[in-house]
Amino acid sequence: MSPQEVLTVAEVANFLKVHPNTVYRLARKGRIPAFKMGTDWRFHRDAIVTWTQKRDHSPAKPPDLQTETHHLMHWLLSQGLGLTVTSAELASLLDVSPRVVERHLKALTDGGLVAAQTTRIPARYALTPEGIGEGQKRFAQPALPPSGHQSVVRFALRHERE
Numbered sequence: 001m002s003p004q005e006v007l008t009v010a011e012v013a014n015f016l017k018v019h020p021n022t023v024y025r026l027a028r029k030g031r032i033p034a035f036k037m038g039t040d041w042r043f044h045r046d047a048i049v050t051w052t053q054k055r056d057h058s059p060a061k062p063p064d065l066q067t068e069t070h071h072l073m074h075w076l077l078s079q080g081l082g083l084t085v086t087s088a089e090l091a092s093l094l095d096v097s098p099r100v101v102e103r104h105l106k107a108l109t110d111g112g113l114v115a116a117q118t119t120r121i122p123a124r125y126a127l128t129p130e131g132i133g134e135g136q137k138r139f140a141q142p143a144l145p146p147s148g149h150q151s152v153v154r155f156a157l158r159h160e161r162e
Contacts, residue, residue, distance in 0.1 A: 005045040012043050016052070066104040068094055070113060073127050074135030084117060084124035 009027075013020040024041065026032040033047035072093055076082040082089075087105055091098040105125050108114040113131035117124045127135065 004047075007043045007045055007048065009041050009043075012048060015048065065094065065096065065100060066107055069101060069104045070108055070127075070131065070135060071139050073114070073125070074132070074139050077127060077132065077135075084126045086122045086124055088122065090125075 007015070009020050009023045012032075013023045016023070023032070027034040027041045027043075032043070033051050034041050034043050036042070069090055072090060073085060076085060087098040087101040090105075091101045094101065105114055105116070108131070109116050109125075112128060113134055114125050115128050117126065
């Protein structure tokens with residue numbers, strides 16, 4: 001068995017023609033084949049070459065954040081993690097800015113799926129009965145939560161301490 005060539009972050013970044021921070025981010029999120037040696041990320045050259053060849057080079061379809069926002073609110077409610085949320089809390093879980101989430105929350109509010117509690121600062125949002133019903137129809141599945149909701153546990157633990 002021949003040993004595989006092992007690359008560093010800088011070598012992978014140079015090979016892929018990207019910034020080293022991009023390689024770190026991909027490795028942390030598990031989107032690139034990597035392993036850790038102590039605190040340092042390492043990569044097998046063969047795995048990186050295979051990974052680049054298997055990647056779909058078609059432009060990625062951006063996620064429908066309005067649906068994702070509704071889905072996340074429904075999931076938090078169904079798991080008993082929160083009846084109301086702020087735009088900042090949702091933004092941290094969706095990995096977007098609070099302003100983007102606020103736009104989608106307004107659209108959901110206009111559609112009657114979400115109610116805003118603006119008497120508190122920051123404003124808190126809750127699903128309306130219609131929003132819960134629509135969420136049950138669209139999102140209620142016995143499966144695990146969709147990808148993108150990995151940080152829900154951190155969210156729950158952070159608010160449990162408050």
